[in-house]
Amino acid sequence: MSLTASLDASSVTAVPGEETALPLQVLNSGRTVEEYRFEVVGACAAWSTVEPAVLSLYPGDSGTVSLVLRPPRDAAVPAGESTFGIRVVPAGGQDDTVVPEGRVTVLPFHETTAELVPRGSTGARSGRHQFAVDNRGNVPVTVRLGAQPGTEQARVAFAVPELRIEPGHAKFARLRIRPAKRMWRGTPVTHAFQVFAAPQPAEGEEPPAPVLVDGSYQQEPILPRWLPRALITAAVVLIALVGIWYLLLRPAVKSAAREAVTPEAVRSAAAADRSDVPVEGGPGGAGSSGGAVAGVGPDGGASGPTPSPSPSATGSGDAEGSTGAVAAAGDPTSAQVRVQDGVGGGSNTGTALEVPAGHVFQLTDIVVQNPQGDAGTVVVTAGEDTRVLSLGLENFRDSDYHFVTPILVPAGGRVTMTIDCRRVGRPVGAPAPSRCTSSMFLGGTMRAQAADD
Incomplete structure (x- = not known):
């Protein structure tokens, strides 16, 4: 090599x-x-x-x-x-x-930073913060957490007393500041405080300087400022509503109650009361055996049976009065009809009620419904040519009418509804229909036609 x-x-x-x-x-x-x-x-x-x-x-x-x-x-x-x-x-x-x-x-080095989130808090009872400690050194560090209140009027407490943080990581510690006294009303008070994170040195090392962070807490009154105004406003509104009730609504309710007491209603109530009383000579009534009642003589003994009155003994005037009361009472009757009509096809008519022969119908209530929100006209007629209602479909969805004086529909007369569709509505959240659709519900009394009608 x-x-x-x-x-x-x-x-x-x-x-x-x-x-x-x-x-x-x-x-x-x-x-x-x-x-x-x-x-x-x-x-x-x-x-x-x-x-x-x-x-x-x-x-x-x-x-x-x-x-x-x-x-x-x-x-x-x-x-x-x-x-x-x-x-x-x-x-x-x-x-x-x-x-x-x-x-x-x-070689190791220490570098610790800290931040208070948020820097300032607001509350009536306490303020909440998070103390973020970041270890930017190259060795794990244990930091001790503490606080120094600016005054004796507030106390600061951490959820944990210390944190151990690995290199390059950060940890959060929750803290809460509480005022020494509660404030029910008044001007908000600001409490300043200071929190610190003190790194703990290793054996033989000098302790690093603690990291200090300033914060503040604004103590709000428990009763908000707007509460008195809100109470005064609520009292004024309540007084106004009571005044409207006594001045407008209550007289209208009393007037409607008086108007509801019609002669027909009185006769109907009287007929209902009479129907509850057992008829003399009938089942369960006095003298039910044989249609005669045993009389009592002047001496207290039983006398012979007293015959029941014959039909000829009853005056014609009484019979007409009884017949008239029953006829006036009549039977409650209701009916309904649903009519559909297309755009441009002319009007379409439906019959809700046809009065049978020998009767008279007293129309007192009508409810007209336009559930689709169609546009056009609707006409309600009673009898031959009596137009009861003429309405624009676009002006209502549900409309009800009540008549203090009934509308009389003679025998053979009809109550009809005619609609003329100009535009088909569309219900919310439903497919678009192809034709206008309206319905009518009516109520009243069907009575037998008296001889003098």
């Missing part, structure tokens, strides 16, 4: 952020002039170089190059010892390569 290379020292110490040089002796023991190149291998190769990078030697001559170590002051380069090698490669022959080896020790 015509090449000899050796380091002046087998180990070297490197300080992060500084430059350290280690000499390397190279001897050309061959018979020709040779040029040598140098390559650093190992963990320190990323931050090490050989100067000069190329060395030429005559036969029998020796030269010196330097291994320059520049470890960055960064957490990516951990503290401790590692091995390295310098590959010396002759330009004329790769087989004569030699690799002298050594050890490098990177």
Whole structure:
């Protein structure tokens, strides 16, 4: 072998952020002039170089190059010892390569930063923060957490007393600041405080300076400022609503109740009361046996049976009155109809009710519905040519009408609904229909037509 290379020292110490040089002796023991190149291998190769990078030697001559170590002051380069090698490669022959080896020790360094998130807090009972501590050194560090309140009016407490942080990492510690006294009302008060992170030194090291961070907490009153105004406003609104009720709504309710007491309603109630009383001579009534009632004589003895009145004994006036009361009461009746119509096809009519022969229908309630939101016209008629309602479909979805004085529909008369569609509506969240659709529900009383009607 015509090449000899050796380091002046087998180990070297490197300080992060500084430059350290280690000499390397190279001897050309061959018979020709040779040029040598140098390559650093190992963990320190990323931050090490050989100067000069190329060395030429005559036969029998020796030269010196330097291994320059520049470890960055960064957490990516951990503290401790590692091995390295310098590959010396002759330009004329790769087989004569030699690799002298050594050890490098990177010294530890400490660098700790901290931040308070958020820097200022607001609250009525307490303020919450997070204390972020970042270890930018190359060795693990344990930091002790503490706080210094600016005054005696607030207390600061950490969730944990200390943190252990690996190199290049950060950890968070929750803290809460509480006021010494609660404030129900008044102007907000600001409490200043200071928190610190004190790194704990290794054995034989001097303690690093603690990292100090300032913060503030604004104590708000428990009762907000707008509460009195809100209570006054609520009281005014409540008084206004009560006034509207007594001045407008209550008289309207009483008037509607009076109007609902119609002669027909009175006769219907009287007929219902009479129907609940057992008829004399009927089942369960007095004298149910044979249609006669046993009389009692003047002497207290039983007399002969008293015959029931014959039909001729009852006056015609009583019969007409009874018949009239029953006819006036009538039977509650309701009906409905659904009509569809296309655009441009003319109007379409549907019949909800046809009055049978010998009866009269008293129309009192109508409910018209336009569920699709169509546009057009709707006409409700009763009897031959009585137009009850004429409405625009686009003006309503549901509309109800109640008549204090019933609309009389004679025998053979019809209650109909006619719609003329101009535009088909579209319900929300449903497919578009092809035709206008409306429906009508009506209510009233169907009574037998009296002789004098």
